[in-house]
Amino acid sequence: xxxxxxxxxxxxxxxxxxxxxxxxxxxxxxxxxxxxxxxxxxxxxxxxxxxxxxxxxxxxxxxxxxxxxxxxxxxxxxxxxxxxxxxxxxxxxxxxxxxxxxxxxxxxxxxxxxxxxxxxxxxxxxxxxxxxxxxxxxxxxxxxxxxxxxxxxxxxxxxxxxxxxxxxxxxxxxxxxxxxxxxxxxxxxxxxxxxxxxxxxxxxxxxxxxxxxxxxxxxxxxxxxxxxxxxxxxxxxxxxxxxxxxxxxxxxxxxxxxxxxxxxxxxxxxxxxxxxxxxxxxxxxxxxxxxxxxxxxxxxxxxxxxxxxxxxxxxxxxxxxxxxx
Amino acid sequence: xxxxxxxxxxxxxxxxxxxxxxxxxxxxxxxxxxxxxxxxxxxxxxxxxxxxxxxxxxxxxxxxxxxxxxxxxxxxxxxxxxxxxxxxxxxxxxxxxxxxxxxxxxxxxxxxxxxxxxxxxxxxxxxxxxxxxxxxxxxxxxxxxxxxxxxxxxxxxxxxxxxxxxxxxxxxxxxxxxxxxxxxxxxxxxxxxxxxxxxxxxxxxxxxxxxxxxxxxxxxxxxxxxxxxxxxxxxxxxxxxxxxxxxxxxxx
Ligand SMILES: Nc1ncnc2c1ncn2[C@@H]1O[C@H](COP(=O)(O)OP(=O)(O)O)[C@@H](O)[C@H]1O
Ligand SMILES: [Mg+2]
Numbered sequence: 001x002x003x004x005x006x007x008x009x010x011x012x013x014x015x016x017x018x019x020x021x022x023x024x025x026x027x028x029x030x031x032x033x034x035x036x037x038x039x040x041x042x043x044x045x046x047x048x049x050x051x052x053x054x055x056x057x058x059x060x061x062x063x064x065x066x067x068x069x070x071x072x073x074x075x076x077x078x079x080x081x082x083x084x085x086x087x088x089x090x091x092x093x094x095x096x097x098x099x100x101x102x103x104x105x106x107x108x109x110x111x112x113x114x115x116x117x118x119x120x121x122x123x124x125x126x127x128x129x130x131x132x133x134x135x136x137x138x139x140x141x142x143x144x145x146x147x148x149x150x151x152x153x154x155x156x157x158x159x160x161x162x163x164x165x166x167x168x169x170x171x172x173x174x175x176x177x178x179x180x181x182x183x184x185x186x187x188x189x190x191x192x193x194x195x196x197x198x199x200x201x202x203x204x205x206x207x208x209x210x211x212x213x214x215x216x217x218x219x220x221x222x223x224x225x226x227x228x229x230x231x232x233x234x235x236x237x238x239x240x241x242x243x244x245x246x247x248x249x250x251x252x253x254x255x256x257x258x259x260x261x262x263x264x265x266x267x268x269x270x271x272x273x274x275x276x277x278x279x280x281x282x283x284x285x286x287x288x289x290x291x292x293x294x295x296x297x298x299x300x301x302x303x304x305x306x307x308x309x310x311x312x313x314x315x316x317x318x319x320x321x322x323x324x325x
Numbered sequence: 326x327x328x329x330x331x332x333x334x335x336x337x338x339x340x341x342x343x344x345x346x347x348x349x350x351x352x353x354x355x356x357x358x359x360x361x362x363x364x365x366x367x368x369x370x371x372x373x374x375x376x377x378x379x380x381x382x383x384x385x386x387x388x389x390x391x392x393x394x395x396x397x398x399x400x401x402x403x404x405x406x407x408x409x410x411x412x413x414x415x416x417x418x419x420x421x422x423x424x425x426x427x428x429x430x431x432x433x434x435x436x437x438x439x440x441x442x443x444x445x446x447x448x449x450x451x452x453x454x455x456x457x458x459x460x461x462x463x464x465x466x467x468x469x470x471x472x473x474x475x476x477x478x479x480x481x482x483x484x485x486x487x488x489x490x491x492x493x494x495x496x497x498x499x500x501x502x503x504x505x506x507x508x509x510x511x512x513x514x515x516x517x518x519x520x521x522x523x524x525x526x527x528x529x530x531x532x533x534x535x536x537x538x539x540x541x542x543x544x545x546x547x548x549x550x551x552x553x554x555x556x557x558x559x560x561x562x563x564x565x566x567x568x569x570x571x572x573x574x575x576x577x
Pocket of ligand 2: 046047048087163164
């Protein structure tokens with residue numbers, strides 16, 4: 001097998017806004033055809049990263065290659081290769097869905113005799129054929145997202161950027177969007193880079209995933225391997241005056257965090273060892289054991305919950321962390 | 326070729342949006358009509374322009390045309406800021422088009438909006454205010470108005486590209502718009518002004534549009550039509566260059 005060049009590659013990509021380092025020495029390689037996720041809390045630098053890849057913002061340092069083109073030297077070629085679905089609404093409310101598509105097709109130089117056919121195709125893909133001639137003012141949030149998704153595909157880009165594609169949508173619309181994203185990945189073979197701060201979304205959609213925090217990658221792998229990297233199951237106990245010293249010594253307890261009367265353990269093969277742990281710890285009010293989620297992975301690598309928007313300190317500041325190995 | 330279709334796309338958007346907001350067209354006509362009716366009749370009973378051989382209302386009509394362009398086209402730059410607030414501007418900027426194409430598309434769109442307003446005003450002027458119009462005066466007025474539209478739209482877009490908020494935009498434009506308007510001779514003959522004030526009239530490019538329009542519509546000339554056109558052409562070229570540069574530098 002031939003070794004294929006990555007379709008997107010960044011080398012020490014960095015963006016500063018005055019003193020704030022929004023993106024800090026980012027090194028990623030994204031392969032053709034994969035769905036790659038950037039998972040991180042608000043302000044982690046996801047949008048800034050995509051903006052640099054899409055030539056909307058110049059990098060402060062480092063370089064990035066998209067579809068083989070340097071974002072700084074050949075921005076126009078980069079822009080021809082990509083489609084972008086932005087975080088905030090980016091279509092004109094006073095125009096109909098179809099008119100917004102038409103506008104986009106003209107701006108991207110789609111061949112005149114192809115435009116109608118291509119608009120029909122993408123509208124069908126996102127099930128908006130029936131509503132295409134309504135003004136977008138009357139679209140719901142989910143419909144708007146779908147139209148913008150369709151629009152991003154209209155000029156048949158090799159690469160599609162999706163910035164928080166389901167932000168602010170209800171669970172049902174969210175699952176709809178997920179199915180469209182999966183569909184266009186398999187049917188159209190586009191490479192997709194999406195950002196999100198929804199764990200479930202990252203888990204469901206992404207082939208590989210970079211967890212980013214304060215502009216830095218803290219972990220990068222497939223969702224399955226990331227979860228596996230914790231090395232065991234997550235056990236949560238509620239207890240007063242726990243005897244943690246003894247528990248810590250157990251070789252199958254890989255990680256232990258305490259907050260108030262809550263103790264979180266990462267346990268290798270919890271099924272077999274749970275009884276023993278409970279015996280050691282004493283008076284337990286409640287116990288819960290489950291396989292790790294991406295939320296646990298995020299917590300593990302950053303020391304914070306992703307929902308914990310106010311970055312510094314906060315809820316987990318006083319958390320005791322002890323790791324073995 | 327693709328730059329041309331891009332230009333067409335931006336123009337298409339402006340026209341569609343313009344046509345979907347009839348209230349915008351109506352309200353843009355109400356202000357000039359009020360000026361003609363109230364100011365024209367009211368002040369007309371005091372101010373004498375008898376030396377020019379026309380009524381005061383007719384005398385200010387060319388000035389009101391210039392005013393309509395000034396207020397309407399400068400305000401057009403506000404839409405850039407509104408597009409910045411959502412991600413619509415990014416959608417345009419990420420398209421494989423030159424920034425200058427995007428700028429020209431906006432100028433084209435804004436100028437077309439303005440020209441439609443001017444056409445409507447001239448029809449109303451001829452019907453209700455006894456403004457004499459001929460093929461020559463209409464044609465020449467269009468040339469002058471188009472030059473002014475391009476200049477002022479570019480100015481508005483420049484301010485829109487630089488400013489971040491609608492409030493900032495409003496502040497800057499009010500500093501620009503009132504001197505340009507009041508010192509253009511739109512509302513009174515400028516030959517009786519004191520010399521120090523007259524200087525401002527002479528360096529104000531809008532004065533040349535007012536003068537040109539007054540020359541071709543009413544036959545009242547001040548600077549001479551040749552100078553009017555020269556100044557307006559230079560003004561338009563300079564504003565387009567500045568606007569293009571501002572768009573190239575615009576941050577998202
Ligand atoms: N144009 C800008 N000027 C100054 N700071 C900015 C700008 N854009 C983003 N930032 C800052 O950079 C950081 C990363 O922002 P962003 O990339 O939007 O994060 P995310 O998309 O992950 O929520 C934030 O702290 C944000 O406030
Ligand atoms: Mg973002």
